[in-house]
Amino acid sequence: MSWFKRTKKGIQTPTEEKKDVPRGLWYKSPTGKIVDADELENNFYVSPEDGYHVRIGSKEYFQILFDDNKFKELDKNLESKDPLKFEDKKKYTDRLKDAQKKTGLKDAVRTAVGKSMGNDLVVACMDFSFIGGSMGSVVGEKIARAADYSLKNKIPFLLISKSGGARMMEAALSLMQLAKTSAKLARLADAKIPYISLCTDPTTGGTTASFAMLGDINISEPGALIGFAGPRVVKDTTGKDLPEGFQSAEFVLDHGFLDFITHRKDLKQKINLYLDLVQNQPLREKTA
Amino acid sequence: MEYLDFELPIKDLQEQYEKACQIGEDSDVDVTNTCKQIEKKLAETKKDIYKNLTPWQRVQLSRHPNRPYTMDYIKAICGDSFLELHGDRNFKDDKAMVGGLGKIGDQSYMFIGQQKGYNTKTRQYRNFGMANPEGYRKALRLMESAEKFNIPVVTLIDTPGAFPGMEAEERGQGEAIARNILEMTRLKVPIIVVIIGEGASGGALGIGVGDKVLMLENTWYSVISPESCSSILWRSWEFKEQAAEALKLTATDMKKMKLVDQVVKEPLGGAHSDREKTFRSVASAIEKAYGEFKNLSPEELVDQRMEKYSNMGVFKG
Numbered sequence: 295m296s297w298f299k300r301t302k303k304g305i306q307t308p309t310e311e312k313k314d315v316p317r318g319l320w321y322k323s324p325t326g327k328i329v330d331a332d333e334l335e336n337n338f339y340v341s342p343e344d345g346y347h348v349r350i351g352s353k354e355y356f357q358i359l360f361d362d363n364k365f366k367e368l369d370k371n372l373e374s375k376d377p378l379k380f381e382d383k384k385k386y387t388d389r390l391k392d393a394q395k396k397t398g399l400k401d402a403v404r405t406a407v408g409k410s411m412g413n414d415l416v417v418a419c420m421d422f423s424f425i426g427g428s429m430g431s432v433v434g435e436k437i438a439r440a441a442d443y444s445l446k447n448k449i450p451f452l453l454i455s456k457s458g459g460a461r462m463m464e465a466a467l468s469l470m471q472l473a474k475t476s477a478k479l480a481r482l483a484d485a486k487i488p489y490i491s492l493c494t495d496p497t498t499g500g501t502t503a504s505f506a507m508l509g510d511i512n513i514s515e516p517g518a519l520i521g522f523a524g525p526r527v528v529k530d531t532t533g534k535d536l537p538e539g540f541q542s543a544e545f546v547l548d549h550g551f552l553d554f555i556t557h558r559k560d561l562k563q564k565i566n567l568y569l570d571l572v573q574n575q576p577l578r579e580k581t582a
Numbered sequence: 583m584e585y586l587d588f589e590l591p592i593k594d595l596q597e598q599y600e601k602a603c604q605i606g607e608d609s610d611v612d613v614t615n616t617c618k619q620i621e622k623k624l625a626e627t628k629k630d631i632y633k634n635l636t637p638w639q640r641v642q643l644s645r646h647p648n649r650p651y652t653m654d655y656i657k658a659i660c661g662d663s664f665l666e667l668h669g670d671r672n673f674k675d676d677k678a679m680v681g682g683l684g685k686i687g688d689q690s691y692m693f694i695g696q697q698k699g700y701n702t703k704t705r706q707y708r709n710f711g712m713a714n715p716e717g718y719r720k721a722l723r724l725m726e727s728a729e730k731f732n733i734p735v736v737t738l739i740d741t742p743g744a745f746p747g748m749e750a751e752e753r754g755q756g757e758a759i760a761r762n763i764l765e766m767t768r769l770k771v772p773i774i775v776v777i778i779g780e781g782a783s784g785g786a787l788g789i790g791v792g793d794k795v796l797m798l799e800n801t802w803y804s805v806i807s808p809e810s811c812s813s814i815l816w817r818s819w820e821f822k823e824q825a826a827e828a829l830k831l832t833a834t835d836m837k838k839m840k841l842v843d844q845v846v847k848e849p850l851g852g853a854h855s856d857r858e859k860t861f862r863s864v865a866s867a868i869e870k871a872y873g874e875f876k877n878l879s880p881e882e883l884v885d886q887r888m889e890k891y892s893n894m895g896v897f898k899g
Contacts, residue, residue: 486730510727511667550669550716567665571683572731574690577663 352419365408405440427457434471441478459499472504514543643800652695660684676717692728695738712745715758740779759788766791770880804831
């Protein structure tokens with residue numbers, strides 16, 4: 295029986311000789327379910343076994359929401375400056391460059407207009423991969439301009455939040471983006487143009503204290519983290535353990551701040567159903 | 583099917599009828615005649631009983647365990663077009679108050695109503711249809727959203743009262759209901775109110791101010807439930823029948839006093855005996871009511887509504 299008894303302890307294969315599956319072929323959900331990357335994409339980036347909604351960015355949301363993935367991107371080339379000459383462990387300018395290189399994005403939000411189930415829709419979608427989806431002057435300005443575009447062309451506005459909050463490297467300039475974006479939303483509200491806020495994992499800090507909570511409807515995806523102060527901050531400040539599910543989308547729904555939670559596969563249909571109902575227009579078919 | 587005490591003769595006949603039919607199936611005895619006779623008698627008895635319901639019996643019918651509740655109406659009337667919306671954007675999503683957008687024909691409506699449960703677990707979940715302040719605030723949020731987008735409001739009332747709890751008081755139950763009543767008097771879109779079950783006092787009126795108030799035939803609407811009235815004025819729960827009589831809480835009485843605008847007929851045997859028919863008549867009553875108001879300007883609409891409520895009350899001198 296000694297042939298399966300290890301004589302030498304530990305793993306002997308040197309790292310360079312280990313055989314590894316190329317990255318991007320498989321995805322492992324937090325509950326340990328393994329999903330094929332293509333299957334994941336076909337399932338709206340939701341793990342089919344446990345329903346885990348994988349964090350995705352503007353590229354994927356545009357693909358899900360716009361018909362045939364066709365859209366016109368707005369203010370594509372807006373880029374951050376470094377007005378405070380900010381430096382922590384890294385210079386802000388370097389951080390921006392690195393983030394741009396890593397993600398291929400210009401900043402933490404992309405805005406676009408296109409058809410969704412046949413009707414025009416303006417979508418602003420944040421990218422968490424770009425410095426934690428943090429909101430600085432560029433994010434604020436792009437959202438403000440997208441809202442202006444909605445207002446001018448009388449097109450409903452959808453904002454997909456996915457952010458850690460305001461961008462520290464732009465300090466109070468970031469903070470004032472809360473006021474700037476909220477002002478634009480007030481204009482939209484006065485013009486009675488529907489505004490939908492989709493809070494995705496995670497929506498925290500300055501985003502919840504502004505546009506994320508100001509929708510005619512606020513909606514979310516299962517399990518998304520939504521809150522003002524992040525869970526770690528709440529825990530450190532209060533010294534109390536947080537109950538399970540604290541600040542989850544389900545928790546926030548029960549506390550009255552969300553209109554509904556929807557599976558990503560129904561997202562496009564539900565958003566357009568709401569728009570048809572609230573604008574009193576005939577219901578569009580689900581097939582589009 | 584569950585039967586109320588005054589419905590027992592119907593239950594007996596129904597059982598006799600089923601037994602006779604069973605015998606006919608199991609043996610060669612010809613029971614066609616007997617069956618027909620019982621059937622006829624059943625129809626007559628039903629007519630007799632439901633034609634002459636006392637106010638208390640109507641109260642009982644309004645609480646019948648098989649009676650359709652708010653969501654049953656909404657789902658039957660709107661089908662797939664209904665989109666439920668949640669939350670007061672302040673404290674809680676009250677499960678005793680439901681709401682959302684849906685279509686009847688081509689027209690969108692904002693539906694709001696108290697929701698009861700259909701078994702022990704869901705009754706608790708829905709807090710027996712007794713809303714907390716956050717329920718009334720949720721209702722107001724939805725109404726204001728409807729006003730913003732010029733969508734008419736339909737409220738469905740079925741509540742034994744606003745929840746009389748400690749926390750409800752802390753959060754301002756009175757203020758929440760008061761705010762709703764005030765805002766509903768001046769909301770700039772048509773409001774159609776349908777009392778589908780129990781209409782208990784402020785808890786009902788908190789979503790009950792409207793251009794057209796419809797009352798289903800076997801419902802009640804008053805300032806207090808007959809039981810509570812009996813216990814306060816007679817100092818015993820035993821006088822609920824008398825209280826029901828005295829309060830003039832039935833649909834016909836309420837219409838006579840011009841406190842509601844229209845009575846909606848129920849199928850013989852009550853709303854639950856033919857749910858589909860009930861849903862259809864409520865849907866068409868809503869559409870018809872909306873037709874009366876849709877061409878009024880917001881100013882005319884609000885003036886007319888305020889005028890209506892200004893005229894309520896009876897006095898001398």
